[in-house]
Amino acid sequence: MKTLTALVPLLPFISFLVIGLFFKRIPKLLTSVLACGTVLISFIFSIILFVDLKNGGTATNVTLFDWLPSANANIGFSLVVDQLSSLMLLVVTGVGFLIHVYSIGYMHDDEGFNRFFSYLNLFVFSMLILVMGSNYLMMFIGWEGVGLCSYLLIGFWFKNQDYNNAAKKAFIMNRIGDLGFLLGMFMLYIQFKSLDFNTIFSQTGQFQTGDTFITIATLLLFVGAIGKSAQIPLFTWLPDAMAGPTPVSALIHAATMVTAGIYMVARSHALYILAPTTLLIISLIGIATAIVAATIAIYQNDIKKVLAYSTVSQLGYMFIGLGAGAFTGAMFHLTTHAFFKALLFLAAGSVIHALGGEQDIRKMGGLKKKIPITWLVFLMGTIAISGIPPFSGFFSKDEILLHVYVQNKIIWALGILGSMMTAFYMFRLLFLTFFGSFRGTEDQKHHLHESPAVMTVPLIILAILSVIGGFINIPAVFGGASSLNNFLSPVFGTTQTSAPEVSHGTELGLMAIAVVGALALIAFAWARFVKANRIPAGEETQRYGLENILYHKYYIDEIYNLLIEKPILFLSSLLHKIDVFVIDRIVNEFGSVTVWLGARARLVQTGNIGFYLVAMVLSIVAFLVFGLMI
Amino acid sequence: MNEVIQGLKLMPIDYYIAFCSILFVIGVIGVLIKRNALVIFMSVELMLNSINLLIAAFSVYWNSASGQILVIFVMVVAAAEVAVGLSILVVTYQNTQSIDMNLLKRLKE
Numbered sequence: 001m002k003t004l005t006a007l008v009p010l011l012p013f014i015s016f017l018v019i020g021l022f023f024k025r026i027p028k029l030l031t032s033v034l035a036c037g038t039v040l041i042s043f044i045f046s047i048i049l050f051v052d053l054k055n056g057g058t059a060t061n062v063t064l065f066d067w068l069p070s071a072n073a074n075i076g077f078s079l080v081v082d083q084l085s086s087l088m089l090l091v092v093t094g095v096g097f098l099i100h101v102y103s104i105g106y107m108h109d110d111e112g113f114n115r116f117f118s119y120l121n122l123f124v125f126s127m128l129i130l131v132m133g134s135n136y137l138m139m140f141i142g143w144e145g146v147g148l149c150s151y152l153l154i155g156f157w158f159k160n161q162d163y164n165n166a167a168k169k170a171f172i173m174n175r176i177g178d179l180g181f182l183l184g185m186f187m188l189y190i191q192f193k194s195l196d197f198n199t200i201f202s203q204t205g206q207f208q209t210g211d212t213f214i215t216i217a218t219l220l221l222f223v224g225a226i227g228k229s230a231q232i233p234l235f236t237w238l239p240d241a242m243a244g245p246t247p248v249s250a251l252i253h254a255a256t257m258v259t260a261g262i263y264m265v266a267r268s269h270a271l272y273i274l275a276p277t278t279l280l281i282i283s284l285i286g287i288a289t290a291i292v293a294a295t296i297a298i299y300q301n302d303i304k305k306v307l308a309y310s311t312v313s314q315l316g317y318m319f320i321g322l323g324a325g326a327f328t329g330a331m332f333h334l335t336t337h338a339f340f341k342a343l344l345f346l347a348a349g350s351v352i353h354a355l356g357g358e359q360d361i362r363k364m365g366g367l368k369k370k371i372p373i374t375w376l377v378f379l380m381g382t383i384a385i386s387g388i389p390p391f392s393g394f395f396s397k398d399e400i401l402l403h404v405y406v407q408n409k410i411i412w413a414l415g416i417l418g419s420m421m422t423a424f425y426m427f428r429l430l431f432l433t434f435f436g437s438f439r440g441t442e443d444q445k446h447h448l449h450e451s452p453a454v455m456t457v458p459l460i461i462l463a464i465l466s467v468i469g470g471f472i473n474i475p476a477v478f479g480g481a482s483s484l485n486n487f488l489s490p491v492f493g494t495t496q497t498s499a500p501e502v503s504h505g506t507e508l509g510l511m512a513i514a515v516v517g518a519l520a521l522i523a524f525a526w527a528r529f530v531k532a533n534r535i536p537a538g539e540e541t542q543r544y545g546l547e548n549i550l551y552h553k554y555y556i557d558e559i560y561n562l563l564i565e566k567p568i569l570f571l572s573s574l575l576h577k578i579d580v581f582v583i584d585r586i587v588n589e590f591g592s593v594t595v596w597l598g599a600r601a602r603l604v605q606t607g608n609i610g611f612y613l614v615a616m617v618l619s620i621v622a623f624l625v626f627g628l629m630i
Numbered sequence: 631m632n633e634v635i636q637g638l639k640l641m642p643i644d645y646y647i648a649f650c651s652i653l654f655v656i657g658v659i660g661v662l663i664k665r666n667a668l669v670i671f672m673s674v675e676l677m678l679n680s681i682n683l684l685i686a687a688f689s690v691y692w693n694s695a696s697g698q699i700l701v702i703f704v705m706v707v708a709a710a711e712v713a714v715g716l717s718i719l720v721v722t723y724q725n726t727q728s729i730d731m732n733l734l735k736r737l738k739e
Contacts, residue, residue, distance in 0.1 A: 607735040613662055 001052065002062045004045045005081050008089065009128035011038040016121035023114035035117040036100045039124055043093035050086045054487065059083070061134060068137075073194045080134035080197070084491045087331060087484075088131035088263055091338045095255045096124050098458035102346050103247040105455035106353060116156060116245065123149035127256050131263060136185045136195040139264065143181065143228065146257045147174045153252060154244040166240040173237040177227015181264075184220030187213070188271075201270040209274050218271050218278040225261025229315045231289045236557055238312055242304040246349030249304060254311050254345050255338040262318045262334050266327045269492055273325065283323025283404075287411050287418070290316030292554065294421040298428070299551040301536050302359050303348045306429050310385065311341055313422060317400055320415060326403035327492045328473070328485050333396035335484075336469045340384040340393055343462035347378040350451045350459065351433060355444050361429060362536055366438040370448040373456045375434050377463040382430045384466040386423035386518050389511075395470030398511055402475075405510055406502060416514055423518035424525050431529040432536070439535070477504045638690050646687035653680035667719050667729040671712070678708050 015038040019031050026034075049060070059082035068075040081089070100120060107116050126149055130142025155167030185195060191213060192200045207214050225231070230238035241253050252258070265272060265282070272278060290313045297309035314337050321330035352359055354371050368375045384391040387398070397419060405412040438445055450456065474480020528534055537543070543551050552558075604615075653676060660673030682701045689697025719729055726733050 607737065609731050609734055610662065610665070617658060617662065 001060045005060050005062045005079055008042045008045050009125050011042050012121045012124040016118050016125060019114055020118035023118055028113050031114045031117050032104045035121050039093055039097045039100050043097050046089040046093045049081050050090055053083055053086050075137050075195055078134045079132040082491055083488050085131045091335055092127050092256050095338050095342050098461055099247050099251040102455050102458040105452050106247055106349055119149055119152050130260055134197055150252050150257055153248040154241045156244055163243040166243040170237040170241050173234045174227045177224045177234055180220045180223025184217050187217040204270045207274050210276055214271055215275040215277050218275045225264055229258050229261030230312050231285050235312050239305050239308040242308050246345060250342045250345035254341040258315060259334045262330055265322045266331055269327050279323045282319050283411055286316045286319030286323055287414050290418040291414055294418045295550050296553045297425040301362050303361050304359055307344055307348060320404055321400035324403040324407045326400055328488050329399040329403055332473050332484050333400055336392035336396040339462055339469045340381045340466040343466050344381040346459055347374050350374040350455055353451055354448055356447055361432040363440045364433045365436040368434040371450045373450055377459045380463040380466050382426045385426055387419055387514055392466050392469030416517055419514055420517040420521045424521040427522045427525040428529055435530050436533055477507050643691050650680045650684040665730050665732055667731050671715055
């Protein structure tokens with residue numbers, strides 16, 4: 001088991017090294033086999049580890065070597081596979097593998113094919129380190145590693161300056177979050193003299209609930225999660241991150257990396273449970289993000305941007321779940337979301353592929369007949385995310401909302417509102433893309449084709465997962481066994497409110513409200529975009545009121561620009577002026593004074609020996625006189 | 631020998647000091663105001679020897695032989711210095727047909 005555990009992250013890393021070092025030499029076929037094969041083997045190992053845990057095995061701890069040995073705390077380069085990280089392993093390697101396979105088809109004609117796969121493997125490695133690390137420092141390595149890969153892959157087509165800017169934006173926003181994460185880590189270290197999960201969590205008993213120290217430390221860690229998981233106020237990087245190739249959006253910016261924040265909070269649940277204030281703040285930020293992102297998504301016309309805002313919104317739901325103490329629910333939603341959002345992104349990639357790079361849904365339409373497989377899987381994903389039973393999104397979202405209902409009715413109502421909006425904008429996207437008549441150019445119409453099997457097979461597998469993924473945790477009300485709850489209970493233990501005290505009748509009622517609401521909005525979307533055949537207005541159209549605000553994403557980028565970027569730019573140009581006109585000036589003056597003095601002193605050297613002698617004698621006399629005076 | 635020393639000691643040391651100082655100052659002035667390199671050389675020798683005389687006088691006064699040894703050393707070094715200096719003078723004269731120190735100013739250019 002220990003060897004397997006170590007091999008899981010090591011294999012993608014080896015593949016990264018091989019492809020990265022020889023990317024100019026090795027053929028595409030070898031790259032594909034190597035990149036996908038190593039992730040597949042990691043996936044198989046993950047399954048073995050998972051099955052072992054499932055059958056009552058205990059968590060595996062592997063310390064590969066002592067990394068930072070010191071007197072106070074010994075930080076080892078150590079990995080842990082317990083129930084929580086095992087679940088993440090399956091998601092990362094499983095979905096990761098499918099996306100790798102899909103990328104072979106999607107990136108086939110790209111000149112950076114080998115470079116792309118080396119980055120992708122490095123990403124998988126970093127993500128595995130993140131979820132397997134058994135102390136905060138290991139987690140931080142992975143945390144930074146995935147951030148780096150995200151930067152590299154967003155700016156993958158680096159010849160486009162906009163893409164580079166998007167990459168930089170993502171990187172810088174993540175840095176802000178990382179600062180919080182670091183500070184939280186320092187606080188924990190000061191208090192516990194250790195960063196090891198087990199050591200820290202076993203000492204939480206000495207703290208009262210609501211302890212100020214824990215509250216601050218957890219808040220700081222949560223700032224890291226805000227940056228990584230794109231929550232208000234640091235969410236604007238994620239929509240821009242869609243500049244990367246579509247498989248990257250699916251893998252990094254939907255399925256895995258952005259869920260690192262949720263994983264981190266779930267991992268630190270023992271601390272968070274002691275800080276009700278932090279949990280409340282998490283809930284509030286989560287619900288605000290869910291609503292804001294959903295409203296923005298309604299008016300977006302770029303197929304990937306809609307999905308990006310939808311991701312932000314769904315991440316908000318996961319945080320609501322965490323805030324309500326439904327750690328299992330959040331992890332459940334993370335898993336199902338990984339399935340259907342990866343599916344949606346990849347299907348969107350297939351649409352874009354078919355249209356030769358077109359991303360604007362106003363220029364799509366009527367694709368249902370042309371690319372039937374893509375249409376079907378996209379439909380599956382859309383139903384799943386909209387929360388229609390028995391698709392996966394229904395179960396996971398419902399579990400979160402049930403916990404929230406017990407805790408806070410207002411947040412629950414807003415959550416229902418957000419999920420209704422989700423159904424609306426997702427079906428709007430679906431209808432505009434696949435229904436009606438084709439609105440693109442004749443050229444594109446000729447060119448329309450279904451993607452090759454290497455792309456459609458991963459889509460079909462993900463579609464199946466999206467449909468049945470919810471069955472891993474069927475609640476008791478449907479006669480299920482809450483398998484995921486039971487599986488994760490060794491990790492979360494008694495810290496979470498596993499079974500809210502509501503009757504089955506209430507539970508069913510809540511579900512009914514959510515489902516009926518979603519269905520009503522789907523019907524509305526149908527009426528509006530299929531029956532009435534309304535197409536969103538073009539760029540130049542004058543918009544008014546709420547629509548205008550939403551279309552421009554609440555002007556958040558502009559506000560940040562005004563409040564943060566402008567003052568910083570002003571300050572730096574001011575400092576630049578100070579540097580040039582004050583500091584440089586002083587340094588230069590020293591130089592010119594020296595030159596001036598030298599020019600004066602040069603005149604003394606006349607070459608007249610008599611003068612030298614006089615100077616010498618007078619100097620000696622002066623020294624003597626001076627000496628006598630002292 | 632003792633009578634000689636006794637005789638020398640009859641004269642107060644102050645006289646030696648004053649005499650040597652005068653000789654030294656003459657040497658300094660000679661160096662400063664003369665343009666003829668040969669005369670400057672002689673003035674330098676005068677300064678050296680005024681110091682030699684003073685050292686010798688002190689050596690007698692303190693009944694110590696080490697001062698006289700030092701005098702011999704200074705003379706040896708002075709002889710070597712003169713050898714070098716005079717050879718420079720000869721070369722200078724060959725080049726310029728003059729031993730005027732101020733002509734050496736041209737070395738600057």
